[in-house]
């Protein structure tokens with residue numbers, strides 16, 4: 001098998017030269033299957049080249065290369081700022097990937113084995129180019145390559161990490177849910193390439209709606225998912241336990257499969273080589289085991305998916321072009337006109353829906369604001385009476401200690417009143433959310449049925465959107481305790497409290513506790529409304545992004561087919577005949593590919 005012609009010959013690539021012979025984890029049987037699959041992918045690449053589809057060509061080439069070499073992709077995914085890049089840096093033992101407090105990663109970045117450190121980048125338009133390690137940030141960070149304006153198609157970093165020596169590659173992905181929608185889109189676009197995943201969750205919130213949706217999509221595609229709770233150093237044990245049990249419940253409900261383990265780690269501590277290990281060793285062992293035991297299978301599954309995905313994508317494109325050429329020209333024009341109308345109509349629907357939903361959202365928000373207002377009014381007197389009783393029974397100890405006890409009393413009273421109310425409000429919020437989710441689903445299904453009525457088959461087009469499954473699951477509310485207010489870390493506050501205690505001015509501390517109780521009641525009771533607003537907004541963004549990306553694909557395929565048909569017709573009947581012959585040949589080559597591939601899988 002020859003290596004990808006696009007590859008540059010450099011020292012750090014020596015360990016994996018594209019032949020699959022050196023450093024490859026594949027045994028000889030697997031290697032020959034991988035070789036045949038890689039050959040199919042190269043055939044797809046050359047057909048895509050003929051039809052000028054550079055996206056399919058490049059995808060097929062790099063898939064052929066990694067399959068021949070026995071490489072598989074373990075993607076690190078999750079909400080922005082979960083510490084994904086830091087975690088991968090800790091796994092390879094070097095701070096190579098940029099990380100920081102603002103959204104950082106803007107381009108999926110592949111970490112693969114190399115005997116020496118090195119990096120290479122491929123821009124949308126071109127060939128692989130070697131870059132210095134210090135230059136990586138220029139291509140993958142939001143500050144230096146905002147929304148991937150440099151057009152990075154792929155970036156690979158070579159690292160001599162033993163964990164990667166068996167073909168496992170880590171992929172750092174841009175975080176979901178930040179203000180940079182392009183980052184979320186870049187991660188979604190990478191999904192088809194994911195062979196296994198490390199899902200990074202946090203403590204607050206443990207898992208968000210868009211994360212859950214992504215994990216669900218990945219989980220339908222691949223079986224191996226590892227779950228990690230990062231930043232364990234930042235939260236108390238009680239918060240970690242609560243976060244893990246919440247995340248597990250939500251994930252198991254949504255994915256409909258057990259989540260056997262969630263590793264509690266701190267990537268930052270690990271990178272700083274702190275003595276605190278938490279469950280780091282266990283995580284590393286699981287990854288090593290994944291590479292050893294499942295590596296071959298993951299590569300073969302990846303090959304299977306790539307051949308199916310790319311051959312059917314190309315097949316559709318070829319069919320669209322052939323149809324555009326064979327139909328009477330006017331009919332093609334009419335069809336494109338109808339398509340454009342449909343796209344415009346769908347855009348109009350999206351705009352109308354946005355208005356409709358924001359009105360609905362506002363009404364919902366007002367309803368929940370009124371309910372909260374009534375709750376606060378009804379509870380204020382009793383809660384303050386209970387707090388006063390509790391304060392009266394407190395021993396008049398030294399100021400700082402008295403403050404802690406008084407604040408704790410406020411938390412206890414606040415929790416007692418807010419939690420039952422939150423529980424009952426949750427039911428109302430759920431009902432309201434379902435109503436809105438059903439409207440979303442109706443709109444999406446209406447759109448999908450229109451698309452199908454044109455006889456158009458789109459890649460990854462869902463059969464239908466399900467209000468129950470495709471939107472965010474139920475929320476759980478924890479009482480927010482404001483530890484930073486209850487136990488202020490300020491030395492000035494400490495001294496002032498000492499003075500207040502020593503002059504027996506405990507009443508001043510009582511006043512703080514009363515104020516604190518109001519803060520607890522007000523903030524915690526606001527959570528239902530905030531959460532509902534967030535869920536509705538997330539679902540709406542999710543749906544709009546999905547529909548827009550379908551529209552883009554729909555437009556792209558049809559417009560390209562029309563342009564080619566036009567230019568062939570303009571050149572004359574000989575050009576049309578020769579295009580038709582090329583398309584028919586391509587169809588003949590592509591059609592048996594899936595069948596040949598299925599047979600190959602059976603044989604293995």
Ligand SMILES: Nc1nc2c(ncn2[C@@H]2O[C@H](COP(=O)(O)OP(=O)(O)OP(=O)(O)O)[C@@H](O)[C@H]2O)c(=O)[nH]1
Nearest residue numbers: 081082083084085086099100103104105175267268
């Ligand atoms: N305390 C603590 N901070 C951490 C930990 N892991 C990462 N961080 C910090 O969290 C911030 C975000 O880390 P990144 O690695 O950039 O997070 P990311 O998920 O890659 O972010 P995006 O690329 O924007 O999606 C940085 O300031 C890290 O230093 C951890 O385990 N503990």
Ligand SMILES: [Mg+2]
Nearest residue numbers: 084085104105
């Ligand atoms: Mg990152």
